[in-house]
Amino acid sequence: MTTTTIGLQTPRTWQVSSEAQALMEKFPPRLVFGAWPRTRESRVVLEGRMAVAPFRGDDSQSRCHRKASLQAVLDWLELYPGQSWQQRWQATGAGRDGQRDWRLQVLADLATAGLLDRHPGYARKILGTGLIQLIGGDYLRPSVGWLMATASPLRIANEMAKVRDPDGIAELRTARLAGTVGDSTMIPAIEKIALVMAAKGGLVCNVTIGDCLELMRISREVFPGPTRSGRHSPVFYQLLHSTGLFPADAPPTVRMFSPVFAGQVPVEQLVDRYQVTCRPVRDLLVEYLRERQPAIDYGTLTSLATTLVLWFWKDLERHHPGIDSLRLSPETASAWKQRIRTKVVRSRGADGEITETTVERDTATDALTTVRSFYLDLAQWALDDPGRWGQWAVPCPIRATDIQHKKMNSRRKARMDQRTRDRLPVLPALVEAVGRERKAAAGRLAAARAAQPGDTFTVDGVTLRLAQLARHSPRIWAEEPATGRRRDLIREEDNAFWAWAAVEVLRMTGVRVEELTELSHHSLVQYRTPATGELIPLLQIPPSKTDEERLLVISPELADVLSAIVCRIRNSDGSVPLVVAYDHHEKVWNPPIPLLFQRTIALEIRPIPIAGIRVLVSDALARTGLTDVTGKPLDFAPHDFRRIFTTDAIMNGMPPHIAQLLLGHKDINTTMGYKAVYPEEAINGHRAFIARRRGLRPSEEYRHPSxxxxxxxxxxxxxxxxxxxxxxxxxxxxxxxxxxxxxxxxxxxxxxxxxxxxxxxxxxxxxxxxxxxxxxxxxxxxxxxxxxxxxxxxxxxxxxxxxxxxxxxxxxxxxxxxxxxxxxxxxxxxxxxx
Known part of the structure; x- marks a missing residue:
């Protein structure tokens, strides 16, 4: 075989899902025309219009300032050819790169033409005001990218609110005051809407969905890479959506167009993202994954691609340049197995020195199993289709003895059992702590709402002072008198409630964390027994890992928790809001459903993701101060509650096959593996001992009572x-x-x-x-x-x-x-x- 290099395309900075692509085609942005009636007006008409309301300044100094800046920009534009002011602007070339200061070009051109009759420093300061007047008057329409990147002009929304669309901007600002987002987020959102108006013309009501999507795409092109300044924030779309300006079929969430939720990608991209050098092996990996794709879910497919391409073949190419065959020598195979079993962990010491430590890789057995299955599949398929797979049927470099399933399972069982035994005794303390924190956070929020700025209040032994804010904020901020640290009481109360709800539902149901996030209002069902007519509340668990639904009886305690959740999320009319959730396993967007675990983020109601549940539980546990046997802070994973639920149920007499049905396991051995109790031999021996001892006791103790x-x-x-x-x-x-x-x-x-x-x-x-x-x-x-x-x-x-x-x-x-x-x-x- 010959080794060839694959010509890979540079990864796109703006890669969205296929669903988002379809929506972008359905909602295209407005076209930008080269000319329109207003931009063709003469200078006399333009200056006459700018001299009257609403363009006229409020006082004589402001009028003089605006007039001087407008004349300077017009003088500069008239130096370039064109039948309209827009054409002259494009001829200057200043609007091509927003990173350069266009005002320096204006000063240079005016000085060359002898039109610079003012001090250059003063003229540079006023040029932005002149340009923003032409933009507000719809004489110029610079590109969105230039407006986002340029340092001048800024704060276009104020000019638009004055001369273009006072009612539209006022409605947006009213929604800002009524929302739950602060000015630091909402003011830039209104500015982005003003940028669309400046680049496309029209009013706020004329902004389309396509314009918003185009703005988001251009934002990532102008400012590539991660940013913490909120430049890529989609709150402006949520603001327009909340005011009812978009049609009914508008995308319910702008997150659908985020590259974070890129959706499913073709098999070719799964392989090509690792830049395999050998083309025949690359094509084989693509064909193999495509052959396996119908029988597995997308999450398994991506994991399979990562193991085979990155951890197996790409590792071989990195250590053995020029390799082009799956037939590995004993030395090559042994070296790869040794590398996959270990990994290097780098840590920085107190002196700042970085040390490297080689540790055993937990997923090594899984990787070896995947590669062994890959070789065995090729050998089996070669018997069925020799022309297609025969050339790849080579001896498997991984023997059955290399994969010690029994040892791995024993270690995992022992580790999980010890983890369960460590956490089972402290579960009541955790439950009490999250319940106490929920009530305390609600009490602090209620006390803060009843207080005046600067007042102090004490709740549950904690004294806070209501902060005095310089500008409007829908959040309620309180300060610690000793340190001055500010705390968002609304966020604290929200986090405390959802941490309590997650812990309670997880411990009382034993559901998986993905099943928890998929619980909806439709999951609350009822069953009436035919014989007695008794009404039994049930919780319907959506299918997840085993693709099978199951029902759990709702206990009175669980009913109280679910009732509190429903009361918290329901609308004023009693309905539960519909939210759109992203399936992180299948990489698809689910239809809108009334999920129970949802919260308001900015102006949008979003489901609480799996990662959010983990963070809530971890933060709640950190506040309790609980530690393990070694004195280190105790950690609780959502799956720990499932194991504790199983252990507690079986220890209290629940038959294992009933626990299997409640947990949704296909194999009862999986259920028995969850229980962290004594082995079966110890239980049977103990029961036999009790039976023998009972036989030696006086028979009168076992007679029927009179x-x-x-x-x-x-x-x-x-x-x-x-x-x-x-x-x-x-x-x-x-x-x-x-x-x-x-x-x-x-x-x-x-x-x-x-x-x-x-x-x-x-x-x-x-x-x-x-x-x-x-x-x-x-x-x-x-x-x-x-x-x-x-x-x-x-x-x-x-x-x-x-x-x-x-x-x-x-x-x-x-x-x-x-x-x-x-x-x-x-x-x-x-x-x-x-």
Whole structure:
């Protein structure tokens, strides 16, 4: 075989998905014409129009300044040929490169023509005002790219609001004040809309979707590479979309045109992005991936391409220049396997010196398996189609012994089990922490909204001062009095709520994180049993990894969380907003659906992505200060909740095959691999030991109870009923607190008996006053203990009532109603059962 070099095209800086390409063809930008009526007007007519409102200045100094600058620019333009002011502008060549200062050319041309009658420094300062008058009057239409790159003129929106479209710009500024985005983002967005008006003409209502898309493309061409200044911000599109200026079929989100969401690319591009040198091998890799493509998803396809092209063949070309065959010598194969098993990690020490450490690569076994499958597939396909694949059927350099699946699985199992055991005990602390932080953040936000700028307020032990802002901001900023650091309380409350919601749903359902982000309002379904007519709330999990839907019973606790989420995201009319989500695995845009995990970003409602869920959980965990056994900060991945859910379910008696259905596993061994409990042999041995020990115990302990014993057992629960509620003492035990029920922690007060607690509290207060008056100090001390216990019980009752009233009724049965129905047994059914 001969080695040839592939001529690769330079990667485009503006690469969008096929869906975006179709939309760009559907919504093209407006054409820029070389001439229009206004630009053909004479200088006399132009100056006459500029001397009256709205172009005229507000005072004499402003009028003089605007007139002098306009005349200087007109004198310069008249030095160049053309039938219109636009043609003269194009003839100057100043509008071709916005990086150069066009004012230097103006000064040089005017000086050469003897028309520079002012000081060059003063003339340079006023030239921008003259040009912006011609742009606002629609005599000149510079290109969008030039307007974005030039340093003068700036702040075109102010001129457009004065002379071109006062109502349109005012509507945009009104939407800016009503939105949730600050001036630092919204003012540049309005400026971008003004740039489109300057380059294309017309009013704000004339700006089209194609104009916006063209502006975004030109922005990345003028300012290539990443930027933190917000130059590529799409808020201007969201602003126009929110004001209702676009048609109903407009793209719901401008993110569809971002190169970050490039969509699916052809197999050829997946291979060519790594610039393979050997053309025959490159063509083989393309054909192999195309052959595998129908049977795998796009995420697997990209992973397969990365492993075969980058980690395998490109690595061989880098270390063995000129290689052109899949038949590898033992030395070459051994060297590649050694490189793939290890990687070099660079770290910077305290002294600033960079050190390199060779560590074992976790994904080495997966890469070896992929390459081995590649060779074996070629050998198998060569038997079926020798003409196409026969020349590539060579011995596989990776033997079965090179891939130690059992050892790898054992290590992974041990690592995951240890990870689960470390996190299972701290899960209650994490749940309590995120719940406390959610309430504290909501309290700080409510206190800040009720305060005035400069006021201090304290919530949950944290003292803040409401910031005094120099300009408008829809956010609520508070300062720490000690350090002066500002905090966005709206963002803190939003992050705290969604961190709490993510943790609660993940731990109570065991769903995958991608399934969490795909939960929608349609996922809340109901099932009514045919026999009893009982209504059971269910959560429908969308298909993800196994492409199979499944249903989970919604517990009362989970119903409260889902209710809080729905109440937070719903519109004023009660509907849940439709959002467009991007499938990061298939690289496609999903249709608009009412997702549960959504939040407002700038002026657009967006779904919370998988990476966003990970960040929310990590930040919430960092605020708790929890550590692992080594003292390092503990980390929680979303998948850890799935393993903890499985372990907790099986340890509490759930049959493994039921857990398999709940988790959506195709193989029960996968479910058993999730549980971090003792091995099966230990469990069976322990159960056998218990059975042998039970056989040695007196048989009287396993006899059937008599009627008298059974009546005594039932009577125990009847005797626990008290005036204030129920006693929670264990069966067979007597009251050890001498019936001081108010002080007893086992008393469970019925909320309906709250008035009795108030009477007890009032009576105790009066008795304490009497004891102090009579000098009965011992009696007073005992009564104070009872009074404190009564107040504690009253607080518990108030908390239970508040939680019950705060819950939103979704038409689903609560735990109390379910328990009430289940305990109401018909006597006839009881006799039939006997």
């Amino acid at each position: 009627d008298a014993e059974w009546d005594e057992f039932l009577g125990h629960f009847e005797r626990r009923r008290l005036a204030l509620g129920d006693c929670g003492r264990a069966y067979g035990t007597n009251c050890i607190h001498e019936h001081s029920c108010v002080r007893c922690p086992l008393l469970r007060v019925d909320p309906e008996q709250r008035h009795r607690l108030i009477e007890i509290r009032t009576n105790l207060t009066a008795r304490i006053a009497e004891a102090e008056r009579e000098g009965w100090l011992g009696e007073a001390d005992g009564l104070r203990v009872s009074l404190a216990a009564a107040k504690e019980k009253l607080a518990q009752v108030d908390g239970a009532i508040q939680r019950r009233e705060a819950a939103v009724n979704l038409g689903m049965p609560t735990f109390a109603t379910i328990a009430g129905r289940n305990t109401a047994i018909d006597p006839a059914d009881h006799r039939a059962a006997e």
